[in-house]
Amino acid sequence: MIYVKDLKKEFKKTIKEPGLKGSIKALFKPDKEIIKAVDGISFSVEKGEMLGFIGPNGAGKSTVIKMLTGILTPTSGICRINGQIPQENRKKYVKEIGVVFGQRTQLWWDLALRETYAVLKEIYEVPDDMYKKRMTFLNEVLELDSFITSPVRTLSLGQRMRADIAASLLHSPKVLFLDEPTIGLDVVVKDNIRNAIKKINEEDGTTVILTTHDLSDIELLCERIVMIDKGKKVFDGEISELKHNFGQMRTLRFELQKAADIDLLDYQKKFSATQDDIEIESDGALISVRFNSDAVSVEDMLSYTLSQVHVKDINVTDADIEDIIRRIYRREVSV
Amino acid sequence: MSMIKSFFRKYKPFTSAGFQDIVAYRANFICFLIGEIMKCFIMFFVWKAVFNSSESETFMGFSMGDMVVYIFITFLTGYLAYSDGAYAIGEEIVDGSIAMRMIKPCSFDMCFLFQEMGSNIFKICVIFVPIVLGVEIYRFALYGAIQITLSAFLLYLLSLIFAYLTSFYINVCYGFLAFFLKNLWGTGLIKQVIIDFLSGATIPLAFMPPVLRNILNFLPFSSLSYTPVMIYMGMYTGTELLYRMGMQVFWLVVIFLVSKLIWKSAVTRLCVHGG
Numbered sequence: 097m098i099y100v101k102d103l104k105k106e107f108k109k110t111i112k113e114p115g116l117k118g119s120i121k122a123l124f125k126p127d128k129e130i131i132k133a134v135d136g137i138s139f140s141v142e143k144g145e146m147l148g149f150i151g152p153n154g155a156g157k158s159t160v161i162k163m164l165t166g167i168l169t170p171t172s173g174i175c176r177i178n179g180q181i182p183q184e185n186r187k188k189y190v191k192e193i194g195v196v197f198g199q200r201t202q203l204w205w206d207l208a209l210r211e212t213y214a215v216l217k218e219i220y221e222v223p224d225d226m227y228k229k230r231m232t233f234l235n236e237v238l239e240l241d242s243f244i245t246s247p248v249r250t251l252s253l254g255q256r257m258r259a260d261i262a263a264s265l266l267h268s269p270k271v272l273f274l275d276e277p278t279i280g281l282d283v284v285v286k287d288n289i290r291n292a293i294k295k296i297n298e299e300d301g302t303t304v305i306l307t308t309h310d311l312s313d314i315e316l317l318c319e320r321i322v323m324i325d326k327g328k329k330v331f332d333g334e335i336s337e338l339k340h341n342f343g344q345m346r347t348l349r350f351e352l353q354k355a356a357d358i359d360l361l362d363y364q365k366k367f368s369a370t371q372d373d374i375e376i377e378s379d380g381a382l383i384s385v386r387f388n389s390d391a392v393s394v395e396d397m398l399s400y401t402l403s404q405v406h407v408k409d410i411n412v413t414d415a416d417i418e419d420i421i422r423r424i425y426r427r428e429v430s431v
Numbered sequence: 432m433s434m435i436k437s438f439f440r441k442y443k444p445f446t447s448a449g450f451q452d453i454v455a456y457r458a459n460f461i462c463f464l465i466g467e468i469m470k471c472f473i474m475f476f477v478w479k480a481v482f483n484s485s486e487s488e489t490f491m492g493f494s495m496g497d498m499v500v501y502i503f504i505t506f507l508t509g510y511l512a513y514s515d516g517a518y519a520i521g522e523e524i525v526d527g528s529i530a531m532r533m534i535k536p537c538s539f540d541m542c543f544l545f546q547e548m549g550s551n552i553f554k555i556c557v558i559f560v561p562i563v564l565g566v567e568i569y570r571f572a573l574y575g576a577i578q579i580t581l582s583a584f585l586l587y588l589l590s591l592i593f594a595y596l597t598s599f600y601i602n603v604c605y606g607f608l609a610f611f612l613k614n615l616w617g618t619g620l621i622k623q624v625i626i627d628f629l630s631g632a633t634i635p636l637a638f639m640p641p642v643l644r645n646i647l648n649f650l651p652f653s654s655l656s657y658t659p660v661m662i663y664m665g666m667y668t669g670t671e672l673l674y675r676m677g678m679q680v681f682w683l684v685v686i687f688l689v690s691k692l693i694w695k696s697a698v699t700r701l702c703v704h705g706g
Contacts, residue, residue: 190534219444
C-alpha cells in the first residue's frame with residue numbers, strides 16, 4: 097500500500113551574517129548550508145494498518161508526511177502509495193488520499209461548514225448519492241450536526257478539527273494522513289477524535305498514518321510505530337515489542353518510616369550493579385529506585401529493601417511507553 | 432461536453448467565493464474606483480490643455496474626441512485586465528498555506544483564475560456599462576451619430592479576454608518570485624508602473640518615437656491595453672487587425688507556457704516550514 101525506500105530531503109539554508117553588511121553579502125554571495133531534514137528513511141505500510149509516526153520536535157516527521165502527500169519533492173529516494181508516485185500526477189493522486197494538518201485548516205474561513213462540504217463535493221467530484229451517504233456517516237462519527245451551519249471562523253478548535261477530519265474523508269480516501277490531529281485539544285475532544293479515527297479505520301478499511309506528540313494517541317490507536325529522530329529511523333515495530341525490549345526498567349517506590357534509614361540501603365554495592373541498572377532518587381522519606389529487572393529481579397529488590405529498613409508503603413511499577421520514549425530520545429538506550 | 436461541465440462545476444465555487452469577497456469589501460472597492468476615475472479626469476484635462484494649445488484639430492492622428500475615448504477605454508481595459516493573483520500566490524508561498532492547495536485535486540492557476548473571475552463579474556456590473564455608455568453618449572454628442580460598431584465592440588471584448596489572460600499569467604509568473612523575494616508589494620508597484628508605460632496605458636504608443644513604438648508593439652505588453660483599445664476605436668482593420676490579435680494569442684500562449692515551466696521548477700524547491 098505504502099512503500100518508502102531511502103527517502104531523503106535536504107534543504108538549503110542561507111546563513112546571513114548579522115547587520116547590514118551581512119544582508120548585502122547574503123544578497124550576492126550567500127553562504128549555504130545543507131540541512132538533512134530526512135536522511136534515508138524506509139518503511140512500508142499494509143492496507144488498513146494504522147501507523148504511528150513519532151519523534152521529537154524537528155525530527156522530520158512533518159517533512160515525511162509532506163513528501164508522502166505530494167507537497168514536497170524528495171531530494172532522493174522512492175515513495176509509492178497505491179502504486180502512485182505523489183509528485184508525478186498530483187491531481188490524480190490527491191483524490192485518493194485525505195490529509196489533515198493539525199496546525200492548518202483546509203476549510204474556507206468565511207463559508208459555513210455545510211457550504212465548505214458542498215464545495216469539496218464538487219472539487220472531488222463525489223456523486224450525489226455517495227455524498228449523502230458519506231455525510232450521514234461522518235455526521236454520526238464526528239457529531240458535526242451542532243455546528244454544521246456555522247461559519248468556519250466561529251468554530252472552536254475541537255469543532256474545527258472534527259470538521260477538518262470530516263473534510264478529508266468526504267471522498268472516501270484510501271489513505272488518511274493525520275499530522276498532529278489532537279494538538280491543543282482537551283481530553284474529552286481528544287477521546288472523541290480518537291474513537292472517530294478508530295471507527296473510520298474499522299468501517300472503511302482506511303489506512304491511517306498519524307504523527308503525534310501525544311503518546312496516548314499512539315497507544316490507543318496504533319499497533320505499530322515508526323520512531324524517527326534527526327531524520328533517521330530509530331525504531332520500527334509493534335508497541336508491545338518496544339515495551340518488551342526497553343521496558344525492563346521498573347520503578348520501586350516506598351516511604352521510609354525514618355528518613356535517616358536511607359543510609360542503610362546500598363543497592364549498587366549489594367547487587368554490584370552499575371549506575372545504568374540502578375538509579376535512586378529521594379525526596380525526604382520518599383524513595384524511588386529505578387532498576388533494570390533483567391539485572392536484578394523484582395523479588396531480590398523487594399526482599400533486600402524490606403530486610404534493611406522499615407517502610408510505610410511500597411509498590412513496583414512498569415515503565416510506561418512515555419518513559420521508554422523519553423529515554424530513547426535522550427539516548428539513554430540505544431535501539 | 433460533460434468534461435467541460437464538470438470542469439466548471441469544480442471551479443464554480445471559487446468564482447462565487449471571489450464574488451463574495453469583493454462584495455464584502457465593497458466600500459474599499461468603491462473608494463478605489465472613485466480615485467481611479469478622478470485620475471482619468473486629470474488625464475482628460477491635461478490632454479484638453481494640449482489640444483487647446485495646438486494649432487491643428489488633431490494631434491498625431493488623434494482628435495480630442497479620440498483622446499477621450501482613449502483615456503476612458505484604456506482605464507476600463509486596464510482595470511478589467513488587471514490581475515492581482517500574484518499577491519495571493521506570493522503570500523501563500525511565503526506563509527506555506529500553499530500546501531493546503533496542493534492537497535486538493537485542483538489546478539493551481541485555475542483556482543486563482545476562477546476566483547478572480549468572481550470579482551471581475553462584479554467589476555463588469557459596476558463600471559463596464561456606465562463607462563461604455565458615457566463614452567458613446569459623449570461621442571454621439573460630439574459627432575451626432577453612433578460611433579461604435581457591433582463588430583468592433585465584440586472584437587474588443589474578445590481582445591479584452593486575451594488581455595486579461597495574458598495579464599493573469601504574467602502575474603502568476605511574478606507571484607512565483609515570492610520564492611526569492613520575501614515581499615512582493617514594493618517590487619509590485621514598480622512592475623505596475625513599468626507595465627502601464629510599456630502597454631501604452633500611460634501614453635498612447637502612437638505618440639512614441641517610431642523605433643520605441645515598433646519595439647513596444649512587438650512586446651507582450653501592448654496586448655494588455657493598447658491593442659484592445661485600438662480595436663475599440665476602430666483603428667485596426669483588415670490584416671492589421673488579424674495580425675494584432677494573432678500577436679495577443681501568441682504572447683498569451685508563450686506566457687502561459689513560461690508560467691507552467693516556472694511552476695514545475697518552483698514546486699521542486701518549495702519548502703514549507705513548520706506545522
